[in-house]
Amino acid sequence: xxxxxxxxxxxxxxxxxxxxxxxxxxxxxxxxxxxxxxxxxxxxxxxxxxxxxxxxxxxxxxxxxxxxxxxxxxxxxxxxxxxxxxxxxxxxxxxxxxxxxxxxxxxxxxxxxxxxxxxxxxxxxxxxxxxxxxxxxxxxxxxxxxxxxxxxxxxxxxxxxxxxxxxxxxxxxxxxxxxxxxxxxxxxxxxxxxxxxxxxxxxxxxxxxxxxxxxxxxxxxxxxxxxxxxxxxxxxxxxxxxxxxxxxxxxxxxxxxxxxxxxxxxxxxxxxxxxxxxxxxxxxxxxxxxxxxxxxxxxxxxxxxxxxxxxxxxxxxxxxxxxxxxxxxxxxxxxxxxxxxxxxxxxxxxxxxxxxxxxxxxxxxxxxxxxxxxxxxxxxxxxxxxxxxxxxxxxxxxxxxxxxxxx
Amino acid sequence: xxxxxxxxxxxxxxxxxxxxxxxxxxxxxxxxxxxxxxxxxxxxxxxxxxxxxxxxxxxxxxxxxxxxxxxxxxxxxxxxxxxxxxxxxxxxxxxxxxxxxxxxxxxxxxxxxxxxxxxxxxxxxxxxxxxxxxxxxxxxxxxxxxxxxxxxxxxxxxxxxxxxxx
Numbered sequence: 001x002x003x004x005x006x007x008x009x010x011x012x013x014x015x016x017x018x019x020x021x022x023x024x025x026x027x028x029x030x031x032x033x034x035x036x037x038x039x040x041x042x043x044x045x046x047x048x049x050x051x052x053x054x055x056x057x058x059x060x061x062x063x064x065x066x067x068x069x070x071x072x073x074x075x076x077x078x079x080x081x082x083x084x085x086x087x088x089x090x091x092x093x094x095x096x097x098x099x100x101x102x103x104x105x106x107x108x109x110x111x112x113x114x115x116x117x118x119x120x121x122x123x124x125x126x127x128x129x130x131x132x133x134x135x136x137x138x139x140x141x142x143x144x145x146x147x148x149x150x151x152x153x154x155x156x157x158x159x160x161x162x163x164x165x166x167x168x169x170x171x172x173x174x175x176x177x178x179x180x181x182x183x184x185x186x187x188x189x190x191x192x193x194x195x196x197x198x199x200x201x202x203x204x205x206x207x208x209x210x211x212x213x214x215x216x217x218x219x220x221x222x223x224x225x226x227x228x229x230x231x232x233x234x235x236x237x238x239x240x241x242x243x244x245x246x247x248x249x250x251x252x253x254x255x256x257x258x259x260x261x262x263x264x265x266x267x268x269x270x271x272x273x274x275x276x277x278x279x280x281x282x283x284x285x286x287x288x289x290x291x292x293x294x295x296x297x298x299x300x301x302x303x304x305x306x307x308x309x310x311x312x313x314x315x316x317x318x319x320x321x322x323x324x325x326x327x328x329x330x331x332x333x334x335x336x337x338x339x340x341x342x343x344x345x346x347x348x349x350x351x352x353x354x355x356x357x358x359x360x361x362x363x364x365x366x367x368x369x370x371x372x373x374x375x376x377x378x379x380x381x382x383x384x385x386x387x388x389x390x391x392x393x394x395x396x397x398x399x400x401x402x403x404x405x406x407x
Numbered sequence: 408x409x410x411x412x413x414x415x416x417x418x419x420x421x422x423x424x425x426x427x428x429x430x431x432x433x434x435x436x437x438x439x440x441x442x443x444x445x446x447x448x449x450x451x452x453x454x455x456x457x458x459x460x461x462x463x464x465x466x467x468x469x470x471x472x473x474x475x476x477x478x479x480x481x482x483x484x485x486x487x488x489x490x491x492x493x494x495x496x497x498x499x500x501x502x503x504x505x506x507x508x509x510x511x512x513x514x515x516x517x518x519x520x521x522x523x524x525x526x527x528x529x530x531x532x533x534x535x536x537x538x539x540x541x542x543x544x545x546x547x548x549x550x551x552x553x554x555x556x557x558x559x560x561x562x563x564x565x566x567x568x569x570x571x572x573x
Contacts, residue, residue: 001414002414004415004416004417005414007416007420008414008415008417008420011420324447324448324471324475326413326447326472326473327471327475327476330415334424343447343472351563362445362564363444363445363446363447363560363563363564364444364445364447364470367447399429400426400469400470400476401469401470402429402430402431402451403451403468404444404449404450404469404470405443405449405470
């Protein structure tokens with residue numbers, strides 16, 4: 001298998017430019033972020049932050065300062081509200097399990113939407129074993145949650161609501177404040193969690209003003225290192241640990257803190273927020289350049305998710321009809337453009353992206369979808385290069401499709 | 408999102424980049440389809456068959472992934488110049504071997520390609536209203552699998568649609 005990969009990589013030799021747009025699934029870490037992390041592996045702060053020696057105190061100092069900075073960016077009331085976890089998956093697991101499992105006597109109903117991340121869907125599936133039932137709120141064809149259905153779904157038995165602030169696949173900015181008010185009007189006790197991983201650093205977010213109980217943020221989604229994220233827990237909200245072990249500075253996650261990753265996450269946040277308006281405007285401009293460029297040169301394409309202000313600044317998701325997505329990702333990769341697809345092709349399940357199906361895309365439309373996320377590091381030249389490669393790739397794959405499947 | 412790692416081998420990559428016998432055949436004797444755009448995998452085979460029941464030429468079109476394209480291409484190569492009776496004996500595993508092996512999640516691509524071929528052969532004799540003794544009456548493994556995949560995709564699509572409108 002590894003031999004095959006070596007050959008695949010060889011096929012990429014000689015590319016004159018490479019543009020990485022698969023920032024949904026992982027990201028590259030900028031040099032300036034890595035440089036701030038490196039000293040914490042071997043020069044300072046490499047100690048355990050709970051122990052009484054210099055390298056430990058150095059670690060303690062930088063972890064506390066990092067939490068303070070991230071609390072500031074998130075709009076927290078206090079630093080205590082920031083809880084580092086090993087990432088978005090873990091933060092969402094903690095949010096969902098850490099609240100519901102301790103509240104089984106208060107009610108057993110959970111409410112999410114049809115377009116939540118896979119980890120939220122899987123945790124709610126797992127919670128069935130403990131007697132919980134989950135209602136999935138439908139969305140319209142742009143991915144906005146149906147607030148009427150949300151209202152109907154909430155009752156006195158509802159213990160937890162989890163709705164993403166921005167959809168991770170199609171970039172829909174949800175009316176989360178309205179959703180929160182609807183939930184709290186009907187049941188003040190219900191805990192409201194939002195996965196804000198695709199909002200943090202990409203759209204306006206102030207957790208204290210928003211008033212949610214729990215929120216997830218992730219480092220790699222803002223070009224920080226993988227393996228670190230945080231769960232915001234509003235003061236007074238009770239969350240129980242889901243893993244047990246030695247507790248250090250993080251009361252909700254046991255084990256020795258990964259100081260360099262926390263430092264990297266914080267640096268990535270600083271870079272994202274130091275020119276926030278400018279960064280967002282830059283991403284938005286490149287996003288629209290990419291969308292308009294594709295619509296201007298290729299026929300039979302569909303934008304997944306809303307246009308304009310209600311779409312998050314970095315997200316582009318387009319379905320290319322009569323063009324199978326996995327084939328397209330390989331073709332683009334060979335041309336130095338790295339993207340992902342909502343196609344079901346690499347699974348035996350035959351099911352494409354649940355988000356695209358939820359917004360009413362037909363299976364064949366979902367199989368031909370490509371997801372791209374621009375960053376502040378992308379340039380006009382990068383986007384021009386992508387816009388030169390995509391039409392050629394689509395044309396070649398459509399040539400293979402020919403009349404197959406055309407009704 | 409699709410996440411399974413797919414270390415395609417060089418043969419699959421080569422056939423993906425330069426597929427053989429690609430495209431619609433205007434003078435085909437028989438055309439057959441397997442798969443379904445709903446499952447993201449669909450193959451059309453075009454065969455030109457002589458009066459002596461020899462496959463003179465074969466071509467394909469494919470709505471599918473790299474493995475789908477590669478296996479279809481390899482089947483058209485394998486059967487060119489073959490007697491139909493011999494083409495009927497092709498088992499999907501020999502197709503998978505011919506492309507240098509497939510990741511397990513992609514076995515169904517090889518099965519689908521052979522399923523399309525066997526459907527084409529069956530259709531050819533149905534059109535001629537002839538039933539050679541060697542042609543099994545029961546569907547072969549590949550035909551069964553192709554049908555199953557098509558039905559499963561249809562069922563899932565219907566179920567998703569129903570859930571979506573609730």
